[in-house]
């Protein structure tokens with residue numbers, strides 16, 4: 001009965017300092033107080049049965065700097081995503097194809113890769129692919145990515161002409177060319193949700 005009583009007040013939306021409204025929910029699965037910052041900008045706190053709302057609130061205050069950082073990061077990502085979807089509307093197909101093909105050729109030369117046929121088209125689910133015959137298929141929307149992300153995708157597909165999977169060997173080769181490959185790869189993922197947008 002005691003544990004039940006503790007959480008009668010949950011779920012609750014409470015203003016915590018400068019963080020604004022935060023949703024606290026009771027969770028039977030959470031082993032500790034768990035804060036999640038949603039892409040929509042909302043902050044949700046899962047409170048395990050044995051913790052009190054007061055403790056959860058104090059925990060949130062102790063993590064205030066971290067939460068603010070996450071919120072800022074998400075706002076920035078959202079801004080970039082918005083800009084990307086604006087740019088899609090004015091994409092020049094010929095210019096875009098040209099840009100991608102030229103850069104691919106440059107990177108292949110520079111790093112010693114060769115490929116067979118290149119197809120550039122509007123794909124809705126992925127940035128690129130490499131067939132068993134080393135034919136590359138690239139997404140026209142790559143032209144809208146920041147240059148370093150475009151390069152990363154191109155090198156990613158070029159490496160597939162030698163290594164077909166994403167195992168340790170693949171990453172080793174990718175990180176040799178781009179030491180920050182893993183971080184850049186995470187950045188690309190935030191644009192992937194925009195691939196379905198029509199041209």
Ligand SMILES: [Zn+2]
Nearest residue numbers: 156160165166
């Ligand atoms: Zn791949």
